[in-house]
Amino acid sequence: xxxxxxxxxxxxxxxxxxxxxxxxxxxxxxxxxxxxxxxxxxxxxxxxxxxxxxxxxxxxxxxxxxxxxxxxxxxxxxxxxxxxxxxxxxxxxxxxxxxxxxxxxxxxxxxxxxxxxxxxxxxxxxxxxxxxxxxxxxxxxxxxxxxxxxxxxxxxxxxxxxxxxxxxxxxxxxxxxxxxxxxxxxxxxxxxxxxxxxxxxxxxxxxxxxxxxxxxxxxxxxxxxxxxxxxxxxxxxxxxxxxxxxxxxxxxxxxxxxxxxxxxxxxxxxxxxxxxxxxxxxxxxxxxxxxxxxxxxxxxxxxxxxxxxxxxxxxxxxxxxxxxxxxxxxxxxxxxxxxxxxxxxxxxxxxxxxxxxxxxxxxxxxxxxxxxxxxxxxxxxxxxxxxxxxxxxxxxxxxxxx
Numbered sequence: 001x002x003x004x005x006x007x008x009x010x011x012x013x014x015x016x017x018x019x020x021x022x023x024x025x026x027x028x029x030x031x032x033x034x035x036x037x038x039x040x041x042x043x044x045x046x047x048x049x050x051x052x053x054x055x056x057x058x059x060x061x062x063x064x065x066x067x068x069x070x071x072x073x074x075x076x077x078x079x080x081x082x083x084x085x086x087x088x089x090x091x092x093x094x095x096x097x098x099x100x101x102x103x104x105x106x107x108x109x110x111x112x113x114x115x116x117x118x119x120x121x122x123x124x125x126x127x128x129x130x131x132x133x134x135x136x137x138x139x140x141x142x143x144x145x146x147x148x149x150x151x152x153x154x155x156x157x158x159x160x161x162x163x164x165x166x167x168x169x170x171x172x173x174x175x176x177x178x179x180x181x182x183x184x185x186x187x188x189x190x191x192x193x194x195x196x197x198x199x200x201x202x203x204x205x206x207x208x209x210x211x212x213x214x215x216x217x218x219x220x221x222x223x224x225x226x227x228x229x230x231x232x233x234x235x236x237x238x239x240x241x242x243x244x245x246x247x248x249x250x251x252x253x254x255x256x257x258x259x260x261x262x263x264x265x266x267x268x269x270x271x272x273x274x275x276x277x278x279x280x281x282x283x284x285x286x287x288x289x290x291x292x293x294x295x296x297x298x299x300x301x302x303x304x305x306x307x308x309x310x311x312x313x314x315x316x317x318x319x320x321x322x323x324x325x326x327x328x329x330x331x332x333x334x335x336x337x338x339x340x341x342x343x344x345x346x347x348x349x350x351x352x353x354x355x356x357x358x359x360x361x362x363x364x365x366x367x368x369x370x371x372x373x374x375x376x377x378x379x380x381x382x383x384x385x386x387x388x389x390x391x392x393x394x395x396x397x398x399x400x401x402x
Contacts, residue, residue, distance in 0.1 A: 022086065022110060024132065025079040026057070031069045045081050053078060056132070082132055083112035085147050085160070087119065089128035091302055094139075095120045117147045121167070126303045131160040135183050136172055140291075140303045143167025148186075163187065168202035189225040190241035194218070197235070200336045207243030210334035212253055221247045238335035254331040256340040257283035257290065257311070266346045267363075268356055270389035272320035274364025275347045276375060280312040281327050281340065289330040293339065296323050305330070316363060320349045350387075352394040358382065360398075365389040 029040065037051035045053060054061075058075050061067045087096065087107045096107040099116025107119060107127065119139060121127050127139045129147075139145055148161035164187035171183055171194070182195030190209035192201055197216035203209045213219045213233045221239050222230040223246045231247040233239050241247045260280040269275030283290065290306040292313055301323065306313065323346070326339035350362060358380045366373040368386035378385060378398045386395050 024082045026076050027079055029075045029077045031071050031073040033071045035069050083114055085113040085129050085131045087111040088130040092125040093122040094125055094127040113147050120144045126300050135160045138170045138300050140168040164203055170200045172198055188243050191224055192219055192221045209241040212238035212336040214338045253335055254286050254329040254337045255284040256337040257281040257327045257329055259343055266348050268350055268360055270364030271349045272347050273317045276361050276363040277315040277345055283329045286331045287329045288332040291328045293326045318347045320347050322346050355397045355399045
C-alpha cells in the first residue's frame with residue numbers, strides 16, 4: 001500500500017475579481033476634406049504611423065487599402081493612445097516592467113500594458129491579461145510574457161500578439177468575453193495563432209513548445225526556423241515544436257483525470273482561510289504530471305503544477321465562498337488534457353450553533369477538552385461539540401445531513 005503525501009497550498013483570493021479591461025474613452029471625429037488615416041493619426045496621436053489605431057476601432061472601413069474617406073463621415077476614435085492590454089486579475093505575486101524600465105514593479109488589477117511590457121508570475125501565482133479587443137489569456141505560475149501589440153505598418157486588423165518567454169498560458173473561448181480578434185503567440189521557434197479556441201501553450205527551458213487545443217476552432221502552428229505551411233491543430237488534439245524544428249503532426253490529448261470519492265462539498269473553518277479542502281483524483285496511464293486550477297465565479301484564483309505521485313491536494317487560505325476545482329493531465333510529451341469535471345466546494349466559516357456532519361474536518365479549531373491543534377475531526381456520534389477557535393469558545397452540533 002502506497003501512502004500519498006498530500007500537497008499543501010497556501011492560497012489568497014481576497015483581491016481577485018474579474019472586471020474586464022477598463023473602458024476606453026472614445027469620441028467622434030468628423031471626416032474633413034483631404035483627410036487620410038495617416039493625417040488623422042498625426043493630428044490626433046502625434047504620429048502618422050499610428051493609423052493602426054483608426055483601423056482597430058473602425059472596422060467598417062473595410063479591408064481594401066487605401067481607405068477613401070468621405071467628408072462628413074464619422075469615425076470613433078480613442079481619446080489618446082490606448083494601452084494594448086491590461087492586467088485584469090492578479091493572484092499572489094505578479095510583476096510587470098515597461099519596455100523602457102529597468103526595474104520590475106508589482107502588477108495590480110487594471111495595470112495598463114503597452115508594446116514591450118513584460119508580465120511575470122511567480123510560484124503559486126497567476127494573472128489574467130485582457131487585450132483591447134477583449135482577447136484574454138491567463139498566465140500560469142512561473143510565466144513571463146512580453147506584449148507585442150501591433151506594429152504601425154500593419155494596415156489591417158490582425159490578432160493581438162505576444163511572446164511567451166517561459167512558462168504556460170491559457171486562452172479562453174472568445175465568445176465567453178465577446179468577439180475577440182484572436183491571438184498570435186510566439187514562443188521558442190514556434191508561432192501559434194487562433195481566434196475562438198480554448199488553448200494551453202507552454203515553452204520549457206530547452207525551447208520545446210507545446211500547444212494543446214481544448215475546444216473551439218483550429219489552432220495554426222508553424223515553425224519560425226523551418227519554412228513550411230502551418231500545421232492545423234483541431235480541438236481535442238495538440239502538437240509540439242522542438243527548438244529549430246518543424247511542428248510535429250497533431251495527436252490526441254491525454255484523457256482528463258477523474259475525481260475520487262470522499263471530498264466534502266463543504267469545508268469548515270474557524271474562518272474561511274482556516275478551512276481545509278481535501279481532494280484526490282485518478283488519471284490515465286500516460287500521465288506525467290497534474291495541473292490543478294481553482295476558480296471562483298469563473299475567475300482564476302490559483303493554479304499549480306503537481307507531480308505525478310501526488311494525485312491529492314490539501315488547500316487552506318481561501319476566504320469563505322463558493323469555489324470550483326478542476327484538474328488536468330499532462331502527458332510525457334508535455335501536452336495537457338482538457339480540464340476534469342468541475343468539483344464544487346463551499347468554504348464556510350463556523351458559527352456558534354452550526355450543524356456539521358459527522359467526520360467533518362474543521363480547520364483552526366480544536367476540542368475544548370483536548371490539547372491545542374490546528375484542526376479537529378467532528379466525532380461520528382451526533383451531539384454537541386465544544387471547540388476552541390483561536391481565543392473564542394463556541395459549541396456546534398454534530399448531526400446528519402445539513
